Amino acid sequence: MILASSNVSGFMVGGQTASGIYLGSTKVWQSFDPDALAYIAAIEAQGATVTGAQKTAISDFVAAEKAASRWTGLKRFYLPVWGIAAANAICMKSLTSGTFSGGVTHAAGYVEYNGTSGSFNANATAIFSDADNANYGFLAKTPSTIAFSSYADFSDAASICAASDPSTDILLGINTNDFGLLVSSPFAGGIVACDITSGPARKYYIRTNAGGNQVGTDNTALYSSTAAAAFPQLIASSVSVVSASDYQMGALWAATSYTNELPAFTLNIKTLWETVTNLTLP
Amino acid sequence: MITGFITTPEIAEQVNAAVAQAFTVRNLPQFWALGSMPIYTGEHAGKVFLPADEQILNTPLRENPPVTPQDFPEFEQLVSLLGGLEARQQIDPAVLKDPVIPDPEPQPEPEPEPEQ
Numbered sequence: 445m446i447l448a449s450s451n452v453s454g455f456m457v458g459g460q461t462a463s464g465i466y467l468g469s470t471k472v473w474q475s476f477d478p479d480a481l482a483y484i485a486a487i488e489a490q491g492a493t494v495t496g497a498q499k500t501a502i503s504d505f506v507a508a509e510k511a512a513s514r515w516t517g518l519k520r521f522y523l524p525v526w527g528i529a530a531a532n533a534i535c536m537k538s539l540t541s542g543t544f545s546g547g548v549t550h551a552a553g554y555v556e557y558n559g560t561s562g563s564f565n566a567n568a569t570a571i572f573s574d575a576d577n578a579n580y581g582f583l584a585k586t587p588s589t590i591a592f593s594s595y596a597d598f599s600d601a602a603s604i605c606a607a608s609d610p611s612t613d614i615l616l617g618i619n620t621n622d623f624g625l626l627v628s629s630p631f632a633g634g635i636v637a638c639d640i641t642s643g644p645a646r647k648y649y650i651r652t653n654a655g656g657n658q659v660g661t662d663n664t665a666l667y668s669s670t671a672a673a674a675f676p677q678l679i680a681s682s683v684s685v686v687s688a689s690d691y692q693m694g695a696l697w698a699a700t701s702y703t704n705e706l707p708a709f710t711l712n713i714k715t716l717w718e719t720v721t722n723l724t725l726p
Numbered sequence: 727m728i729t730g731f732i733t734t735p736e737i738a739e740q741v742n743a744a745v746a747q748a749f750t751v752r753n754l755p756q757f758w759a760l761g762s763m764p765i766y767t768g769e770h771a772g773k774v775f776l777p778a779d780e781q782i783l784n785t786p787l788r789e790n791p792p793v794t795p796q797d798f799p800e801f802e803q804l805v806s807l808l809g810g811l812e813a814r815q816q817i818d819p820a821v822l823k824d825p826v827i828p829d830p831e832p833q834p835e836p837e838p839e840p841e842q
Contacts, residue, residue, distance in 0.1 A: 490757075491790040530788035533757035545761030546777045547728075550786055560728045560819040561763060561777035 479515075480506040483536045490530035501719035506536070508712050517579075517700035520566050524555040525694060525721050535566070542566040551692075553721035554585045559690030566698075579702045581637035581649075581710075583695035583717055585726065633691075633726030635710045641701045651710040653725045694721065727816040729779040731808040738762040738774040741804055748800045758787055758795070768821040775822060778814055 465473035476484075480503040484494055494502075502523075509515040515537075522542065524532035527550050533542045543565045544550075547558030557563070634652035650657055694717045702709050714725050733741075742762055749756040760782075763775045786792035795801055805811055 490788045491792055493790060528786045528788055528790075528792045530754075530757045533755075541755035541757045543756050543759050544785075545759035546763075547779065547782055548785070549781065558728075558781070560822070561730070561761065561782075563761065 474500055474503070476500075476503040477506040477510070479537075482539060483534065486534050486539050487526055487531040490534070491528050492526040492531035494526075498720045501716055502536075505712055505716040509709075512705065512708060512712075514699070514702060514705060514709060517702065518697065519700070520696075520698045522564075522566070522696040523694075523716070523720065524550070524564075524696070525553045525717070526550075527552050533564075540567065553717075553723045554692040554694045556692045557690055564696070577641060577701045579637060579639045579697075579699040579706075579709075581635065581697060582693055583635045583713060583725070584633045585692035585694050585723065587633050587691055635695070635713055635725065637702075637706050637710055639701050639703065639706060641703055647703075647706065649706040649710060651707075651714060651725070656707050656710055694723075728775075728777060728819050729814050729816050730782075731776040731778055731813060732765070732770050732773050732815055732817070733776065733808055735762075735764075735774050737807060738776055741776065741807055744800065744804055744807075748798055754788075758785060760795075763822045765817070765821050766823065766825055768818070770817070770821070775817060776808065778811075 464471040464475050476499065480499070483506075484499055484502060488494055506515065509518065518537050520538060521536040522532070522534075523536060526532055529544050529548075529550055530541075532550055532555055533544055534540075535542065544555070545563055545565070546561030548562040548564070549556040549558070555564070632652070634650050637647075637649040637651075639647045639649070695713055697713075718724060739762075742760060745758075745760050746756050749758075760776055760778065763777070765771055765773050765775050783796055784794045787794060
């Protein structure tokens with residue numbers, strides 16, 4: 445093919461993983477990440493309808509995570525936006541399936557727990573070997589209106605806990621018996637991430653549509669319990685119920701520690717979810 | 727109040743095992759379960775609650791257009807084990823809460839980090 449030099453402003457490969465071919469600044473060919481394609485195929489096999497724009501968004505997300513060297517550390521990533529349980533239960537990273545049970549509404553763009561019986565079990569066992577090297581979080585389209593608490597056992601060494609009281613907001617922590625107060629003003633929704641590294645050092649990060657903010661590094665023990673419980677943002681193999689939430693969830697993940705990568709990681713999740721759903725992060 | 731079946735732990739286990747089998751015989755991962763929740767307090771303490779309101783029984787499971795639990799041939803048989811849909815009862819969700827596990831208590835807020 446001959447390209448006339450007078451009407452071609454340039455030729456370059458976009459992105460660090462060759463996401464496409466550009467003429468000037470215009471993308472004329474989309475390359476899809478192979479892991480993204482595998483996920484898309486898996487959810488389409490379960491009945492999900494995935495548009496071209498959504499496929500591009502998923503591919504761009506995976507490519508960006510690989511370019512940032514975060515993809516390997518990502519253990520589980522769920523994007524439950526497809527409106528059907530089978531597709532929503534598929535992990536983008538591992539292609540394994542979790543299990544929804546009880547009262548969970550599968551809407552376009554999120555799943556909504558009914559506040560009493562809804563839950564999700566990632567059926568993951570021992571995906572962490574180090575209790576001081578973990579990252580866990582979720583995207584809340586809406587906050588919980590009722591107090592809830594949940595634990596997630598990723599392995600015998602690590603437990604990830606989330607709790608919320610509408611009057612005091614989200615509390616999130618990693619490691620059994622350790623909680624930290626996350627925010628002091630009512631949580632209106634957004635991306636919530638909790639990260640722990642050796643020390644232990646715990647970071648709590650929230651990203652909303654207005655921006656992102658690391659809100660604390662608190663290690664205060666809130667309360668202790670020997671019972672592993674998770675409801676509804678469960679990523680574990682065996683749990684028992686403490687109390688249920690009624691929030692709308694658009695993403696859920698577990699990873700090794702991302703330390704100082706939380707702003708970039710959560711921004712990538714925001715871009716993915718908003719592009720795929722045409723919704724706006726609160 | 728929430729709607730579902732109240733049954734013994736043994737029957738609940740049978741029902742959930744049957745639901746799981748409905749997936750395996752179709753070579754599908756079990757992406758959906760009816761679930762079961764122990765009843766800790768009240769007149770049914772010691773029994774198990776299987777949530778089964780209309781929203782749950784009409785969960786869009788897979789395919790396009792999606793099929794629901796009620797579309798599966800096994801559904802009627804499983805429901806009959808529990809006494810039929812008319813055997814569903816409403817209970818206070820408070821009876822499902824394990825009284826041993828404490829509620830989270832609010833703590834003083836930490837000093838916020840500078841915005842990044």
